[in-house]
Amino acid sequence: xxxxxxxxxxxxxxxxxxxxxxxxxxxxxxxxxxxxxxxxxxxxxxxxxxxxxxxxxxxxxxxxxxxxxxxxxxxxxxxxxxxxxxxxxxxxxxxxxxxxxxxxxxxxxxxxxxxxxxxxxxxxxxxxxxxxxxxxxxxxxxxxxxxxxxxxxxxxxxxxxxxxxxxxxxxxxxxxxxxxxxxxxxxxxxxxxx
Amino acid sequence: xxxxxxxxxxxxxxxxxxxxxxxxxxxxxxxxxxxxxxxxxxxxxxxxxxxxxxxxxxxxxxxxxxxxxxxxxxxxxxxxxxxxxxxxxxxxxxxxxxxxxxxxxxxxxxxxxxxxxxxxxxxxxxxxxxxxxxxxxxxxxxxxxxxxxxxxxxxxxxxxxxxxxxxxxxxxxxxxxxxxxxxxxxxxxxxxxx
DNA sequence: TGTACATCAGTGAACGCGCGTTCACTGATGTAC
DNA sequence: TGTACATCAGTGAACGCGCGTTCACTGATGTAC
Numbered sequence: 001x002x003x004x005x006x007x008x009x010x011x012x013x014x015x016x017x018x019x020x021x022x023x024x025x026x027x028x029x030x031x032x033x034x035x036x037x038x039x040x041x042x043x044x045x046x047x048x049x050x051x052x053x054x055x056x057x058x059x060x061x062x063x064x065x066x067x068x069x070x071x072x073x074x075x076x077x078x079x080x081x082x083x084x085x086x087x088x089x090x091x092x093x094x095x096x097x098x099x100x101x102x103x104x105x106x107x108x109x110x111x112x113x114x115x116x117x118x119x120x121x122x123x124x125x126x127x128x129x130x131x132x133x134x135x136x137x138x139x140x141x142x143x144x145x146x147x148x149x150x151x152x153x154x155x156x157x158x159x160x161x162x163x164x165x166x167x168x169x170x171x172x173x174x175x176x177x178x179x180x181x182x183x184x185x186x187x188x189x190x191x192x193x194x
Numbered sequence: 195x196x197x198x199x200x201x202x203x204x205x206x207x208x209x210x211x212x213x214x215x216x217x218x219x220x221x222x223x224x225x226x227x228x229x230x231x232x233x234x235x236x237x238x239x240x241x242x243x244x245x246x247x248x249x250x251x252x253x254x255x256x257x258x259x260x261x262x263x264x265x266x267x268x269x270x271x272x273x274x275x276x277x278x279x280x281x282x283x284x285x286x287x288x289x290x291x292x293x294x295x296x297x298x299x300x301x302x303x304x305x306x307x308x309x310x311x312x313x314x315x316x317x318x319x320x321x322x323x324x325x326x327x328x329x330x331x332x333x334x335x336x337x338x339x340x341x342x343x344x345x346x347x348x349x350x351x352x353x354x355x356x357x358x359x360x361x362x363x364x365x366x367x368x369x370x371x372x373x374x375x376x377x378x379x380x381x382x383x384x385x386x387x388x
Numbered sequence: 389t390g391t392a393c394a395t396c397a398g399t400g401a402a403c404g405c406g407c408g409t410t411c412a413c414t415g416a417t418g419t420a421c
Numbered sequence: 422t423g424t425a426c427a428t429c430a431g432t433g434a435a436c437g438c439g440c441g442t443t444c445a446c447t448g449a450t451g452t453a454c
Contacts, residue, residue: 002415002416002417002418002428002429002430002431003416003417003429003430003431007430008429008430011430011431026311027223027307027308027311029221029223029224030223030311032406032407032408033407033408033409034406034407034408042430042431042432043431043432043433044407044408044409044432044433045409045410045411045431045432045433045434046430046431046432047408047409048408048409048410049429049430049431050430053408053409054407054408054409102310108360109307109356110307111307112307112356112359112360112363113221113303113304113305113306113307113308113359113362113363114221114307115363116296116359116362116363117219117220117221117224120365123363123364123365124365124366126363126364126365127364127365127366127369130360130364130369151372151373151376152376152380154360154373154376155357155373155376155377155380156380157356158353158356158357158359158360158373158377159352159353159354159356159357159377159380160353160356161356161359161360162303162306162351162352162353162354162355162356162357162359163349163352163353163356165306165307165310165352165355165356166302166306166324166348166352166355168307168310169306169307169309169310169317169320170317170320170321170324171314171317171318171320171321172318172321175321175324178345179345179348179349179352182345182346182348182349183349183352183353186346186349186350186353186384189384190380190383190384196395196396196397196398196448196449196450196451197396197397197398197449197450201397202396202397205397205398226439226440226441227440227441227442228439228440228441236397236398236399237398237399237400238399238400238440238441238442239398239399239400239401239442239443239444240397240398240399241441241442242441242442242443243396243397243398244397247441247442248440248441248442
């Protein structure tokens, strides 16, 4: 073969990684296959050696970015002192840094609205990753059964994603800052074991 | 003139109303001017007698739908018994009916993510309507100064919008129902004057 | 009162552009014999 | 070992389509005289 063993897999991974960033920054319809491939020093024709089409890439990139975001967030949580992991999750998620970098940030914030408009197959994959995601965070949540804590994690992340999106939409820096701060104190209060 | 007085204003209003529904259902890039005009038994060329372009329509339709959503929500709140208005806001917003009808529902849920990707002019208009919106709901919020209650209203609506979007993205009906229910009890608890 | 002209919301063909996808081709390497 | 052929990731022209926008035109009514 022309290329060394593993070459194709590496290229595919690069496409997925680059796509996951672009999708988060610009949304599904704001990303062109040709631009994406050009960034990787490739041409658009080769794309179809790796994916059936754009929808497949979107789904795969979304799933990959959820996994990546989860790992980062759990790393941040576990770096916190015992008993303060949930606090670390909330303050990290609702930080100015996360707000300023949608392309490296939580794909639930950047893409959930449009996933609601995607075909059912994509949304079924969404259900599964959402479950995986929430299950991983359930242990940081207060409350009853693990199923309850899992649902609470879903609602917490959904709520924080909503606040992050609102902050990102704000044109005024001071308004953005105020939204993030208010959201941090709201979710910290709401989930403190009072 | 060919058309009676007030005709142009009425047509413009119809365009804005139809657009606001389509934008909420399909997103900004999912709406074609020609389709929109065809629904109103008009042709696409006439659109430019009313608007400078699609961006202007998007902004105007968004603002109009926020006003409309606010009026509906305040009507629902004020129909509740005294002391239970906030509860009415939360249960109405997070109802299965609202979840099932994005085109008639809250534009903050349907469009905030993509507004974050719009030009600064659009986002400045967003800041103003957000302020108006939150100020109108501040009186239902618990807590200190009116500025604090206003920011709390922003965070509450952002959070509920996040939960609504998550529920809309879910492919499974049971998951959708569970997200809405968990979100209702979470926000009710968090804001009950405990 | 009648006639010529101006107005302007709406029409629909046409333009230009972006973009997803297809396809014949390339060329380096692997394999068969 | 050498030669002919197969493989296949990547190339880039081309196709088809949707869509935002422009523009010359229509025709009913208002206005000037």
